[in-house]
């Protein structure tokens with residue numbers, strides 16, 4: 001009994017806690033930190049959930065009704081009827097109407113996600129087997145982001161979600177993300193921002209979000225990409241404008257070697273190509 005009560009309480013607490021990463025016993029979505037995600041959560045909670053509950057209750061009622069009303073003892077001579085035009089029209093039309101009711105707000109959100117406003121910061125996420133690489137094309141910053149192994153985790157770093165180099169972005173700015181991959185399909189997904197896009201080799205997908213709260217947000221690769229698919233998390237740190245500027249200065253120094261490495265690599269490739 002105690003155990004059941006504990007589980008019940010954990011569910012209640014988990015759903016109310018501020019979450020930008022998955023929580024034990026979580027129900028529903030992670031807390032929204034962008035307008036897009038708020039739209040998605042509203043769409044789910046106010047429209048989809050009532051429809052799902054309504055249909056489930058209705059079907060359950062029909063099943064119970066059929067079991068009781070038409071049981072062998074109460075209904076010894078079963079009807080031989082196989083068609084009923086009115087019922088058939090209804091069970092085609094009503095689901096169609098439900099779909100239309102769902103489609104309109106759903107498309108509205110999809111189009112809103114698809115129209116990218118003027119970007120304040122552009123970042124590029126590149127999926128590799130099995131880590132993410134990030135670039136700030138306007139700032140000349142390039143770095144890789146690897147998951148932190150269990151043994152190296154520090155306090156407050158969630159297992160399987162924390163990375164060594166986070167993507168750092170300023171709060172309340174439009175962030176445009178260019179997403180691609182270098183080997184196989186990956187997907188860059190961040191639940192709190194309502195963002196999920198496939199990373200396709202040879203193709204650049206775009207998405208955007210506007211983070212509304214300072215904090216650390218966790219996501220994961222969401223396209224099965226091989227044996228270590230579960231070990232290429234995404235960590236995004238949303239900071240204030242000033243902190244972001246400081247970080248840019250710091251990052252340019254810290255990751256300068258990566259750029260030099262890439263440039264020498266490019267030169268070597270060019271040299272090889274000439275030969």
Ligand SMILES: [Cu+2]
Nearest residue numbers: 221223225229
């Ligand atoms: Cu993956």
